[in-house]
Amino acid sequence: MAVNHKDTKKRYIVFACRVSLFCKLVLVSAYIACPVAFADRQEVADLLSIAQDKGLFRDRYWHILMHYEKTLFGVNSNVDDPSFFIAPDGKTNPQSELEATISTLFQEDDKAAEPYVCRFYGRFMWLKQALMVDSEMYANRMCAEIDNILPVSATLVFPTYYMNNPASMFGHTLLTISTEYKNRRLAYAVNYAAQAGNTVDGLSFAVNGLFGLYKGYYSVEPYYKKIQEYGDIHHRDIWEYTLNLTPEELKWLIRHVKELNGVYTDYFFFDENCSFNLLFLIEAARPSVDLVSQFQGPFVFPLDTIKAIKSAGLIMDERFRPSKVTRIRHLIESLDDPAIDSAAEIIRGRISPMDLGVISVPHPPDQQAKILDLAAEQLQYLYVKKTIDKKTYQERFLETLRARSRLGVMSAENAKKIPIPPRPERGHDSKRISLVGGLRDGNAFCELRFRPAFTDLLDMDYIHQQGAQIEFGDARLRYFFSNHRFQLQQIDIIDIISISGRDAFFKPLSWKVDTGFHRKPIDSREGSLFYRLNTGTGLAVDYPFLGLSYAMVIGEVDFTGALKENFALGPGLICGMVKKVAPFLKSHLYGEVKWFMAGDSHTESAIAFSNNLKVSKNNHFSVELKWEHVRHWESMEASGVWHFFF
Numbered sequence: 001m002a003v004n005h006k007d008t009k010k011r012y013i014v015f016a017c018r019v020s021l022f023c024k025l026v027l028v029s030a031y032i033a034c035p036v037a038f039a040d041r042q043e044v045a046d047l048l049s050i051a052q053d054k055g056l057f058r059d060r061y062w063h064i065l066m067h068y069e070k071t072l073f074g075v076n077s078n079v080d081d082p083s084f085f086i087a088p089d090g091k092t093n094p095q096s097e098l099e100a101t102i103s104t105l106f107q108e109d110d111k112a113a114e115p116y117v118c119r120f121y122g123r124f125m126w127l128k129q130a131l132m133v134d135s136e137m138y139a140n141r142m143c144a145e146i147d148n149i150l151p152v153s154a155t156l157v158f159p160t161y162y163m164n165n166p167a168s169m170f171g172h173t174l175l176t177i178s179t180e181y182k183n184r185r186l187a188y189a190v191n192y193a194a195q196a197g198n199t200v201d202g203l204s205f206a207v208n209g210l211f212g213l214y215k216g217y218y219s220v221e222p223y224y225k226k227i228q229e230y231g232d233i234h235h236r237d238i239w240e241y242t243l244n245l246t247p248e249e250l251k252w253l254i255r256h257v258k259e260l261n262g263v264y265t266d267y268f269f270f271d272e273n274c275s276f277n278l279l280f281l282i283e284a285a286r287p288s289v290d291l292v293s294q295f296q297g298p299f300v301f302p303l304d305t306i307k308a309i310k311s312a313g314l315i316m317d318e319r320f321r322p323s324k325v326t327r328i329r330h331l332i333e334s335l336d337d338p339a340i341d342s343a344a345e346i347i348r349g350r351i352s353p354m355d356l357g358v359i360s361v362p363h364p365p366d367q368q369a370k371i372l373d374l375a376a377e378q379l380q381y382l383y384v385k386k387t388i389d390k391k392t393y394q395e396r397f398l399e400t401l402r403a404r405s406r407l408g409v410m411s412a413e414n415a416k417k418i419p420i421p422p423r424p425e426r427g428h429d430s431k432r433i434s435l436v437g438g439l440r441d442g443n444a445f446c447e448l449r450f451r452p453a454f455t456d457l458l459d460m461d462y463i464h465q466q467g468a469q470i471e472f473g474d475a476r477l478r479y480f481f482s483n484h485r486f487q488l489q490q491i492d493i494i495d496i497i498s499i500s501g502r503d504a505f506f507k508p509l510s511w512k513v514d515t516g517f518h519r520k521p522i523d524s525r526e527g528s529l530f531y532r533l534n535t536g537t538g539l540a541v542d543y544p545f546l547g548l549s550y551a552m553v554i555g556e557v558d559f560t561g562a563l564k565e566n567f568a569l570g571p572g573l574i575c576g577m578v579k580k581v582a583p584f585l586k587s588h589l590y591g592e593v594k595w596f597m598a599g600d601s602h603t604e605s606a607i608a609f610s611n612n613l614k615v616s617k618n619n620h621f622s623v624e625l626k627w628e629h630v631r632h633w634e635s636m637e638a639s640g641v642w643h644f645f646f
Contacts, residue, residue, distance in 0.1 A: 047102050047131050056130055057095035064283045065122055065256060067265075068094060069292070078272065078280070080215075081263040086116075102127060110140045118143035122255035122284065146258050151250035153178045154285075155187070156241040156278075156315070157223075158306060159230035160424065163468050163498035168234065170454065170470070171302040171424075173275045175282075176223045176240075177250060184240070185224040190257055192218050192277040194267040209269030216267030216277065218260045231323040232384045238321040239424060241306065243314050245285050253285035271298055275305040282309065289314065299430070299453055299472075303462070306425045320420045324381045325506065330418045331374040332503060339363060339371050340504050346375040347382070349396055353403035365407055372404040378505055427461030428618050428645035430454050436478075438624075438639025441525070447478040447489065447639070457497060457578050458586050458612035458622065466580055467499030467510070467540065467548050474516075488529060492516035499550045499578065501542030510550050511537045520604075521633035522562040530560030536574065547579025547587075556594055563600040570596035572604075584614040605629045618645040 056062055067078040077084070077091045084090075086104050090097030104116050105124045117124050121143045128135065155176045162168035176187040194214035196205055208214050230236045245253070265272065279291040289312040295305065309315060322330075332340060342363065345351045353375065356368045363371060376397060383393040436447035451474040455462045462468075476489040493516040500508035514534045519527040536554030543549055554572040576590030593605040606628040613621045620643040627636050 044103055044106055047106055047133065048099055050131050051098060051102060054130070057098040059130070061126060061287050062094060062098060064280060064287055065126065065259070066094065066097060067280050078265055079263060080266045084263045113141060117141045120259055121146055122252065122259045125255055143258070146255055149254055150179055151177050151247055151254060152180065154243045154245045154250055154253070155184065156243055156306065156309060158239040158241070158302060158424065159236040160239070161462070161468065162234045162236050163500070168236070169496070173278055173302045173305060174226065175278060177254065185227060187223040188220050189223040189226045190218065190220055190281065191226065192216055192274045209267065212266040212268045214267040215264035217262070217264050218257060220257065227321070228384065231321060232381065235323050235325040237323045237326055240319040240321060242316045244316045245314070249285040253281050256281060256284035271295070271300045273300060275302040276300040279305060282314065286314070301430050301454060303424055303427065304430055310425055318423055322418050324377060326418060328374065328377045328381065328505060329503065331370055331377065332505065334416065335367065335370055335374065339367055343371045343374040343378070344504060346371070346400060347378050347396070349392070353400045356403070366410055369404065369407045369410045372400055372407070376400045376404065422461070424462060432643055432645050434641050434643045436639050436641045438637060440637040441635055444481045445478050447476055449474065449476045457588050458610060460580065460583070460586050460614055466578055466586070467501070469495060469497035471495040487519070487526070490516060490518045499540045499548055501540050501548055509537050510540045510552060512552060512554070521630050521635060522560065525633055528560055528562035530558050530562065532556060532558045547577050549577045551575045554594070565599040567599040568596040568602065569598040570594055585611065587611045602631050619643070
């Protein structure tokens with residue numbers, strides 16, 4: 001039988017067409033039944049193309065999320081932990097990091113993408129919006145632990161200065177996020193700090209913090225723990241600034257905090273510190289504000305960041321939370337000496353709180369209430385400081401509360417509230433330039449001074465306890481009219497003084513440290529520039545009339561080629577009084593003597609009296625008088641100084 005090759009060929013063609021049509025129908029049916037699987041295979045390439053067309057790697061919010069900052073050579077992320085980046089060069093390449101992030105977060109496999117989605121939830125949620133992807137296609141990609149948090153409000157918290165801890169001498173800032181609980185103490189506290197360990201001393205912290213040798217981490221913990229740490233243990237009053245962030249904006253903030261969990265950045269005490277790093281969180285919540293770019297200089301102070309946040313319109317109201325020590329000292333000031341002694345006896349367990357009304361000289365009921373309040377506050381403070389054991393604390397504290405409850409509520413006349421100090425953000429700006437005119441031994445001079453930071457003993461704005469000085473980089477250039485000569489007077493590296501008054505319950509030591517280049521008459525009346533290190537410690541008492549009176553034993557070492565032995569070392573004594581005469585006027589009188597016994601042997605003495613008048617927020621005027629005797633040279637100097645803060 002003859003084979004018709006043409007018919008066979010046709011049948012094969014028809015069969016092939018039917019198979020092809022069947023396969024297409026199967027594929028279409030599969031696509032209809034499961035569109036995500038097929039879409040995902042093209043999705044990453046499509047999303048990368050969209051991101052490229054939109055230039056998302058240049059988007060401001062992408063740079064906020066990645067903490068990118070402009071440099072001379074492009075951009076560089078403030079984050080130093082490699083785990084924060086997906087691309088190998090993500091720290092310096094925004095485009096590479098964006099493409100790697102899209103490829104990872106939007107990959108086909110849900111299970112493979114899951115850990116990255118929750119890890120980088122801020123980036124994932126922003127990219128979903130920026131790329132306008134179909135949310136239903138990624139419905140399984142979510143982070144329940146973040147989505148279940150329902151934020152209500154946020155507060156910027158400023159624990160004030162704590163001079164006895166170098167890490168806190170400029171203050172500190174953190175954020176709290178409140179949820180459904182109305183009590184602020186139950187809020188989440190978002191904090192950034194250096195991980196320095198528990199055994200580090202002040203000097204090593206200062207050195208390591210200056211050179212970025214610590215790693216800084218973000219942390220989240222209950223706010224009441226931070227109140228106990230700052231307000232109860234470290235004697236620091238707390239200011240709380242409520243921010244006007246919406247719940248939706250707060251969600252973006254929380255998502256970004258999640259991305260920073262366990263991630264470190266190199267901590268620098270002066271610039272990349274607690275306050276600077278919190279600005280990225282606020283910008284993540286509200287990217288329309290530009291905060292980070294305002295602080296690209298060598299110094300970032302917490303108060304300056306608060307002022308910037310306020311200028312951006314983010315602060316709604318302020319609230320003052322006094323520390324435990326402030327509350328105790330307020331009670332001490334309202335009592336006479338016998339009443340304070342009675343409170344001390346209760347604290348020591350020498351008399352029963354129930355016996356206040358029947359002791360040899362009984363106290364009136366209103367005074368008894370204050371005594372018991374003082375005893376209760378001090379017992380709590382001692383327990384937190386671990387000065388008394390738990391059993392002793394519980395026995396004395398509960399007995400004190402029982403005695404106090406019998407007296408009822410104090411009358412309004414006697415229950416005076418703690419006075420609220422001036423709000424710190426209303427103080428002058430941190431940098432200062434000064435113009436000086438004066439006479440030294442009859443020779444007229446003018447002087448230009450510049451101080452980058454921050455406050456001195458004559459300041460009336462920042463530290464209301466009036467006994468603190470924190471100065472860095474104070475430089476002074478003088479011009480004498482008699483011989484038309486310029487002269488560098490000093491460049492202070494650091495000058496810190498902490499004068500803390502002692503009372504019946506608190507016995508702090510006062511201290512000082514000053515190092516830098518100064519000028520004094522050594523081989524001529526004009527003086528020689530020398531390097532000095534001066535440090536000391538002592539005691540202070542705050543008298544109502546005299547003011548804060550102090551005395552310190554000091555030691556000083558000087559280095560200069562003008563000395564016979566090239567150095568001089570010896571002890572000394574300094575005594576003085578600091579008094580806020582009026583809300584706008586403050587005075588400082590001091591005298592000192594130094595006996596240099598090693599190296600170049602000689603004696604120095606000086607008496608100085610200064611007054612500072614606050615003309616306006618950023619304009620102060622000072623009058624300075626100083627007599628000094630160095631070797632066989634005596635000098636008298638009088639000057640007027642106009643200070644401008646900026």
